[in-house]
Amino acid sequence: MLFYSTRSQSAPVSGAQAILGGIAPDGGLYVPERFPQIAPEQIAAMSAMPYDQRACTVLSAFLDQYSRMLPGMCQAAYGADRFDTPQVAPVIPLGDRQALELFHGPTLAFKDMALQMLPHLMTGAMQLEGTTDEVVILVATSGDTGKAALEGFKDVAGTRVIVFYPDGGVSPAQKLQMVTQQGGNVHVAAVRGNFDDAQTGVKKIFADDAFKARIKARGKVLSSANSINFGRLVPQVAYYFSAYADMVRAGAIQQGAPMNVCVPTGNFGNILAAWYAKQMGLPIARFLCASNKNNVLTDFINTGVYDANRDFYKTTSPSMDILISSNVERLLFELCSRDGQQVGALMQALSQQRKYTLPAQAAQALKAQFVGAWADDETAAAEIQRVYREHGVVLDPHSAVASAVYTRYRAQSGDETPALVVCTASPYKFSRSVLCAIDSAQGLDEFGCADRLEALSGVPMPAPLRALRTLPVRHQTVCDRQQMEATVDAFLTK
Numbered sequence: 001m002l003f004y005s006t007r008s009q010s011a012p013v014s015g016a017q018a019i020l021g022g023i024a025p026d027g028g029l030y031v032p033e034r035f036p037q038i039a040p041e042q043i044a045a046m047s048a049m050p051y052d053q054r055a056c057t058v059l060s061a062f063l064d065q066y067s068r069m070l071p072g073m074c075q076a077a078y079g080a081d082r083f084d085t086p087q088v089a090p091v092i093p094l095g096d097r098q099a100l101e102l103f104h105g106p107t108l109a110f111k112d113m114a115l116q117m118l119p120h121l122m123t124g125a126m127q128l129e130g131t132t133d134e135v136v137i138l139v140a141t142s143g144d145t146g147k148a149a150l151e152g153f154k155d156v157a158g159t160r161v162i163v164f165y166p167d168g169g170v171s172p173a174q175k176l177q178m179v180t181q182q183g184g185n186v187h188v189a190a191v192r193g194n195f196d197d198a199q200t201g202v203k204k205i206f207a208d209d210a211f212k213a214r215i216k217a218r219g220k221v222l223s224s225a226n227s228i229n230f231g232r233l234v235p236q237v238a239y240y241f242s243a244y245a246d247m248v249r250a251g252a253i254q255q256g257a258p259m260n261v262c263v264p265t266g267n268f269g270n271i272l273a274a275w276y277a278k279q280m281g282l283p284i285a286r287f288l289c290a291s292n293k294n295n296v297l298t299d300f301i302n303t304g305v306y307d308a309n310r311d312f313y314k315t316t317s318p319s320m321d322i323l324i325s326s327n328v329e330r331l332l333f334e335l336c337s338r339d340g341q342q343v344g345a346l347m348q349a350l351s352q353q354r355k356y357t358l359p360a361q362a363a364q365a366l367k368a369q370f371v372g373a374w375a376d377d378e379t380a381a382a383e384i385q386r387v388y389r390e391h392g393v394v395l396d397p398h399s400a401v402a403s404a405v406y407t408r409y410r411a412q413s414g415d416e417t418p419a420l421v422v423c424t425a426s427p428y429k430f431s432r433s434v435l436c437a438i439d440s441a442q443g444l445d446e447f448g449c450a451d452r453l454e455a456l457s458g459v460p461m462p463a464p465l466r467a468l469r470t471l472p473v474r475h476q477t478v479c480d481r482q483q484m485e486a487t488v489d490a491f492l493t494k
C-alpha cells in the first residue's frame, strides 16, 4: 500500500516513510492509496478476539509492509497491563445509547489508543527504512498529547521525546503528569507564552534546515507525534470495529445493521477514523460531529464554509478548543474526488484568509453524512448531572459534549438507529469541573476534588493519578519562546 499527499505535489511513499515523515514535503497529509476492505465475516470474527488481535486485523490492512511485526507490536501496545481493563476499549450501555470508553490507558485520555502504538510503528519504520539515526519526537502540547507521547515513547530504544507546554496554560493535573514523567529518553520544558507560541516555536524548529543538518551530523532526525501522522490515525480506526463487534456480541445491534457514531471533536482525528472505518466496510449511517463553543466545525458541516475568523473560547473541554482542525484536510481530499490541486487551493485560502468555501458537490456530500452540532459548558455540565443521576456514570466534560449533542439529536430527529457515543477522557482528569456539575468543589484542591469524585462515583481513582501525589518532580526547565531551539540543543547533548 502506498500513501499519497492530500496536495498531490509530493511523490507517493511507503507506510514506513509516511510514519517517519509525519507530514508530506508539499505540506499535505498522507492518505492511503485506497481503503482496504474488512469483510462482514471478519468483523463478526472480531467478537471472539482480544483487542490486540482486532487492532492487528485493521492495522495490517493498511500496513502490509509491517505484517510480520504487527502481531507482536499490537500485543506490546494493547496486551497485558498497559490499559487498566483487559478489554482496552470497553463499550457500556448508557440508557438509549452505547458508550465507547477510550480512556483506560496510562494517561487517562483517548490519545493513548494511538500513542501506545505509534512508538512501535515508528521503530518498525526505522528498521524497514534502515535508519540508524536516533528519532527525536518533538511535541507542542495543550495538555493531553504531550503526556501521552511521553508515556508512549518512554525508554523506547532509538527514540527521544521532547515536549513543550505553555507555562501556566495547562491544568494542574496535566502539568503534574508531565513534570513527574519518568524514563531515560524524555525531556519536558515549559514555554513562557501560550499554546500557539509553543506550537509556532516547534514548527520553526521543524522548518530550520540548518538546525536539522546540525543534529543529523550527530545522528539525530526530527519526527512528530501529532495527530496529522498517519501512524496516529490508523490505530484509531481499529476501535470502531472493536466497538461494533462488542455491540453485536452484547445484542445491542444486529450483525450487519447500521449504527450512528457521535464523537467529541477537536482536530477531527477521532471522527475521521470512524469515517475511514466506514470506507473499509463498517456499517455506519451518520457521523455526529460534536463541538464545544468553538463550533467552527458545526458551521462548516451546515454551510460548507470553513471560517476560523471568530472568537476563541476557553471551555471546560480544553482538548476541543481548536479553530484550525487539521485532519479535515484528509476528508476534503475524498470529498473533492482526490483532487490534490483543489485541496491545495482550499488549504492556501485557509492559511491566508483563515476561511474557505467548499465546492457545492463536496458541501452536499459532507452534509449527507455528517451532522454538525455543539454544546456549551452549561449544557455539558447539565448532561454530566443527568447521566450521573439516571445511570450512576460520571462523564468527563469532553464526553459530556458528545452525550449532550446526541441527546438533543435523538429527541429532535427521532432517529433511533443504535448509537455509539465516544468517551475520550476519564472524569478524574477534569475532577474539578466534573465535581462542580454533580456536587460542589468548594474548598477543595485538585486531589480533594478527586477524592470526593471517588466517593460519589464509586469508580476507583486510576492508579496513575493516585501516583501523582508522591512522584518526584523531574522536569523544571522553563524557557522563553526564542530559546526553544537552544533548549532542544541542550537536551540533545545531555
Ligand SMILES: *Cc1c(COP(=O)(O)O)cnc(C)c1O
Binding pocket: 109, 110, 111, 144, 227, 264, 265, 266, 267, 268, 269, 270, 271, 319, 320, 398, 424, 425
Ligand atoms: C484530543 C481530544 C479530543 C479531540 O480529538 P480529535 O481527534 O482532535 O478530534 C477530545 N477529547 C479529548 C479528551 C482529547 O484529549
